[in-house]
Amino acid sequence: MGMLSGLLKGAAAQKVIAAARKPENQAKAKKFVADARAKRARKH
Numbered sequence: 001m002g003m004l005s006g007l008l009k010g011a012a013a014q015k016v017i018a019a020a021r022k023p024e025n026q027a028k029a030k031k032f033v034a035d036a037r038a039k040r041a042r043k044h
Helices: 002-020 023-043
Strands: none
Touching: 002 023
């Protein structure tokens, strides 16, 4: 089971990395990360 979840995480990471290489997605990723950090900061 551990190996399967590792493979799934690896596949998900590859997808994210492939998407992050596209310039139009880099802006979206930065906004998503900024939003996530802002939400986390508000909770504390």
